[in-house]
Every structure is written in C-alpha cells, then in structure tokens.
Amino acid sequence: MSAIAATELPYFDIADPSFAMQSEAVRAARDASWIARTNYGYAVLRYEEVSELLKSPKLSQGSKKWPDHHGVHSGLFYDWWEKNLLVLEGDEHHRIRRLLNPAFSPSMARKLEPEFKALAEELIANVVDKGEMEFVSDFSEPFATRALCIMMGLDHKHWEFIADRANTVGYALSVNIKEDIDRVDYAVKELYDFVEELIQERQANPGQDVVSRLVQFSEGGDKLSAEELRNALVLMLFGGMDTTRNQLGLMLHTFIHNSDQWEKLAANPELTKAALEETLRVNPTTRWVTREALEDFEYKGVEIAAGTTVHLFTFSSGTDPEAFPNPEIDIEAEDRKPHFTFGGGVHHCLGHYIARADMSQALPVLAANLTNIQVVPGGDEWLPDSGNTGPVKLTVTFDKRA
DSSP states (O other): OOOOOGGGSOEEOTTSTTOOTTSHHHHHHHHHOSEEEETTEEEEOSHHHHHHHHTOTTEEEOOTTHHHHTTOOOSHHHHHHHHSTTTOOHHHHHHHHHHHGGGGOHHHHHHHHHHHHHHHHHHHHTTTTTSEEEHIIIIIHHHHHHHHHHHHTOOGGGHHHHHHHHHHHHGGGSTTHHHHHHHHHHHHHHHHHHHHHHHHHHHHSOOSSHHHHHHHTTSSSSOOOHHHHHHHHHHHHHHHHHHHHHHHHHHHHHHHTOHHHHHHHHHOGGGHHHHHHHHHHHSOSBOOEEEEESSOEEETTEEEOTTOEEEEOHHHHHTOTTTOSSOSOOTTOOSOOOOOTTOOGGGOOTTHHHHHHHHHHHHHHHHHHEEEEEEEEEEEEEOOSSSBOOEEEEEEEEEEOO
C-alpha cells in the first residue's frame, strides 16, 4: 500500500470547545478516512482499526504525558498521575493489575447487586411523586458515589465529600488543567488523607469489602506497597464515581430520544443487559482511548512516528456503519460486535464488572418508575463532547409509571 500523506487526512482541533464527537464533521471524516489528524496527533475513526490498534504491541497507554503537554510538570496530582495504574506499563503494570484483580472480580460484583438495587430504589422513591428532578444531583451523582461507598465498605456519610473532591480532580483531564492545578492538587491531598485513615481503619478492623481485600494484599511478599495501595484507592475514589455518574446521565438522555426503546426495557427487564451495552456503545462517557507509539511503524498506509499520540475514537467506532449496519440503539438486536467503551488490550478497564453491575441495577429501576421523560428547555448543561463527557445538569420532567 502506498503511503498516505498526512496533509491528505481530515483534521480536527480536539481542544476547541466547539469540537463535538456527535458532529456531522466527524461522521463525514469517518466516511472519507479511517484516520484523521488532530492537534494532539492522530484520531482513529473506524471500528476495525480501533479494534486492531487497541491490541497493538506498538502502542502504549498514551495519557501519561497529558500534564506535561499542558505545562504541568510537578505537584501532587502530577506525582499521583505518573504512578497510577492507568498510565503504568510493562511488568509494573501487570504486577499491580494482578494484585488488584481479585477485588474487582465478577463474583464480587454479583454480591453487591442487591445493595445497588436497593440504593437505586431509595433514590427514585425520593423524587418519583414530584414529576420533575435534576437527574445529576438527584440520582446519578449520589447513586454513583454511594455505590462506590458500598463497594469500598464506607459509611454513606462520606459520599458528598468524595463526589466533590472527585469532581475537582476531574478538572485535571480538561485542556484547562494548568489553570485549575492548584485546586486539583489540594483535592488530591484531601483524598490522600482520607485514604490513609481508611487504610488504618481496615488494618485494625478488616471486613469483606474491596478495601479490606486490598489491604490484605499490601502486607509482605509480592504485595502492593504502601504507596501502590494508596494510589490505587485514590484512583478508585476518582474514577469509580466520575465515569458512572456521567454514563448514567448519557444513558437517560439516549433513552429520552429513543422512548420506544425505553418502553421495551420497562416492559421486559430481561433486556437490561442489552440496554446497558447498547447505550455504552452509542453514547459512551469515554469518547476516546489514548495511546502512544512506542516505535516508528506504518499502518494501512500511514506512517506513525515513535512518540506520536493516537486517539482511538470509541464513540465514532461504536456507531461505524461498517461494523453496525443499523447503528442506532436497538436493545433487541442480536449479535452486536463488542464496543470499546472500557478500552481494550492490557489496559482494559479494571473496574468494568463493578461498573456494569451498578448500572445494570439502576437502569431497570429507572425504567420501572419513569415514563414520558422530557428534558426541561434550558435545563441541561454539558461537559465538552470530547475526552470524557456527560451532563453537568439534566433537569427532566416525567410521569410516574402506573
């Protein structure tokens, strides 16, 4: 195959606040090419190429240099980011992942499902007779954070503290990281302090929760070091809340625009798994997965130099008509290809079983209680439609289902 000149490829400025994954420009670029240029390297747009490159040994996790790219070279967030599982590679990554895996197993996720369901029912009971709610503050944020408390064996009184600090750390993943880094660093410090107290509590009084299990994996031998344990727990507090909150908001918004699918789910809760996977496919909070080239290589006619950032557009790949001839959400569709919302390869999301478990309990509870859901005009506010996205505010009206 003859080489493709970079100048022949579509181009996106993905740092531009007006850039949107759901735009006609991205769809047109995907029709024209499997790859586009961006101000941060390349963007891979189609399903087949995303699938292959996620597993390529020529690419490593690409988010480690995010702070450096934006002028942040030191501080508490910087030090934590450089050492957490998201960005580690090689033997160090494999060892820590192996030690963390048992705490996030399918069996652990299944054990927690009854508590997740009870939490969803409690939150809906608070609003179902009102006919209106602000979904983020009334449901998705408390559900995501309190589900995290359930998993970690924390008193639910901590949920607002965790949500607030996790929200603040999330500012570090925006292109404005340098402007926000002081408050991000302070939030990381507060989470570190919280985690230190938590570790001491579990050492003195171990239970059956995830934290107790991880503390057991940090005492001698080939175990998690004290620093590795602390970093992992801070990552859980941040990542476990942020993504689930965003994804639940995106799911509800998707079904608002596909009310026939919502009614099918309400009529048949056995469609919950399919409904969850379909909404993860068509409207994921993680719009792209970042990789970095470890060496110079050519792929399908494009020369990719060592050190180049490669964004794998999970949103674009999930609606690629070549992979999904009928790409719109269909919770009764059969034989859908797997989506890449939780990444792939060695960096596949460690917590995906827990995330699927809590959201799979929330969805049918929502569908069983709410119908005729509408967004209040002017009642929604959104994060940029790039990187990690979701509603900041989503005010809806609804009827209580008979």
